[in-house]
Amino acid sequence: MASSSSEDDIPLMKRKKQVKNEHKGRSYSPRSAEQTPDPTQARSKSVIGEDESSDEEMPLAKRANSKSNGKHIKSEDSSDDDNVPLVSHWKHAFACIIIRLLTKKKKKYIGKESQTREKAAYSWKSSLYLQTKKRPAPKVEDSSDDEKPLAKVRKDIKKVPKVKAEDEKKVVKKQTKKVEEEEAEAQYKWWEQGNEDDGSTKWNELEHNGVLFPPAYEPHGIKMKYDGKPISLSPEAEEVASFFAALIETDHGKNPVFQKNFFSDWQEILKKDDKNPKISNFEKCDFRPMFEHFEIEKERKKQLTKAEKQQIKEEKTKVEEPYLYAIVDGRKEKVGNFRIEPPGLFRGRGDHPKTGRLKRRVMPEQVTLNLGENAPIPKPLPGHKWGGVVHIHEATWLASWKENINGTIKYVFLAATSSWKGQSDMQKFEKARELKKHVNRIRKDYSQQLNDKLMETRQRATAMYLIDKLALRAGNEKGDDEADTVGCCSLRYEHVTLEPPNTLVFDFLGKDSIRYHNSVTVEPQVFKNIKIFKKQVGPDNMIFDRLTTMSLNKHLSSYMKGLTAKVFRTYNASHTFQEQLDKLTREDDSVNDKLLSYNRANREVAILCNHQRSVSKNHGQMIAKIEDKIRAMKYQRKRLRRQIIQLDPKMKKSKMEEMQVESDLEDEWIEEHQKDLLVKEREKITTKFEKNNEKLVSEGQAALPEKELKEKLKAVDEMEKEMKREKQSGQIELKSNATVDKLLAQITKLDERIKATKNQALDKEEGKETALSTSKLNYIDPRISALWCKKHNVPVEKVFSKTLRDKFQWAMEVDDNWVSWSTVGLGPLILVAN
């Protein structure tokens, strides 16, 4: 049955999707040096495939599912789209602005009057916390009325720091602290307000001070060498050379693609100024003088006194000040990344074809500001103009610009603590919680559809299984000019291997070129499906050849509004966390042990989501150090046991046995260890002696003679002799007051310390490549943590840093009745019966 059914499985239309990228060798190290030096050469490889009709022949369009159901699932709000045209491009935007300006007052509220009224009222109510005098009751209809008080409010806010700046440091410090506290108290608690978000208009009034540009380049004049000779460069060429020089010792700087891309962009810059020398060979470039200069500068920076450092910091905060906050509908909100990204070399991850290219300096002409119609327009850099000013009420960004490497748009948004971010964060978790209600049905459906006749349905069901079970990402297709990474829908033949009877081995590079390597036992039908799909598409091709993230998400949204592949990840993560936390937490544990459980649960989630971090360079050393520490303690213990035997021969049998159990104390090691102990002891005594002398001299007294030191070191010599004697006789010299009980007590203490250190090592080893922070920040519902802390008397500060507490303010006050994640619904990893 199993084999014959595969005939039916083959769809009517047999299509192939050739991979656009060349098949890259499996090199999982993102920085591996084995790149093809010439990308044009590499690219030509892509045609090599057993299928002659490769990419060019097979337009992507063909892949599309022809079964357009025509049922355009659109949200209800689309009906009033015409009210607020979505500006897709700032050039277009100008036209819109004009229209808007002309029709503003009326247009704003047409068709959404009631909603907007509510919203406006609500935002006025909440603006109380602005620490300003009470305002007159709002007149919703007339927006121009808002204008004056708003501007005034803005000024008031600004005035506060200005006044302070005139006073001296201490005052400033104290007051800023005060202001911060006040701000914290006055936080706008949007989560206590009614639900108002209609999802389209995000603001009525928006003011901010634009963006902060990086300082102009200041040439350092350090001459790099070309062909062994020092060369002088134009400031611009020097700047770009410096970008590279700073990286020569890093993995980027050693990456041939990075070098090549940098070099060709640099050559373009060099050509701009005739005075620059002709530089045609990368090999002849010596960036080391610049590199060393930067190292010295770094060192100098470190050496600055506390006061100097403080001053630099203060100057920095002063410059930043105007950009820190925006005013949204009368509320002060923190801005996130108000700094324009400085120029530099693009540090693409993994095998990014464009890594090393020059990321050019951004000028005001490239920057578009999103502001309220009534807001004052911040001043651009002197002698410059803004690229544009738009009033997109549907968007939350404050400024944007296009970056020159990939042509993507960069945005300035509000900070994570803002109500916009907080609201959408909460919505995300609410959506995931809502999935609980539907997940059973969804699982039942896809389980059935695993052997659907229609290939597309079957692929979709299989993909859903993987997304649900393994928390894979959706996996959009990527272009030639990006690193070759995949997610669920874009998995290729070589990324999944079959291990009968029903184990799949996943091995691919995911987001950020992080390797996903996992061996999973799956439903027999899933195994069978992957086998069929693979057979059909052949090597180098996408396994789900008639599935796109779009079609998948469209299907998902038919189950639940807003359901997409990504929601499963959030759902799985939070659910797993709650489940693990419940399982691991013991009521009578100490706070420390509870935290251990918390972190373990967190780690489970991080593993599920494959959140990795690079193992720190000296991780091995660190572990070795800990192991050495353990061995040293064991050695101590061994000696204690010996002493017991010496004191009481009756104990011999049991203690000897105990000693036998631990056999990783080799004689060789002991000898090394003893030598080490002696060396360290001598060092200790010597440095102590020297320091004491320095002190004496500085106090105007005479230094102690060398003799004194020798005298002191004699004690160590004595130790050494003692060790030798001990080795020869096997007898340890006992302290006069030693008793068996005392020694036993010491052993118990050592036992504990050894155990603790072992745990520490284990914990470090386990966690060396798992990053807990990403899941904590993005996937685990913070209310679970808040509630857990409350319930188990663990201070929240132990699990959330200050920034996290700020970000998750909305979650900090969950009441005990909040229905937690585990109480309803099924876990993510439960296998669905066929």
Next chain:
DNA sequence: GCCACAACTTAGCAGGGTGATT
């Protein structure tokens, strides 16, 4: 029906700050 674009979330890394340890 596809693609490009837009907007927003998610991600790891570098480097600085901080707190523990000696």
Next chain:
DNA sequence: AATCACCCTGCTAAGTTGTGGC
């Protein structure tokens, strides 16, 4: 007080999702 490991934060790259125009 110095040192060191580690934690936090800022940065920006790299995803996902939605939309509109051709």
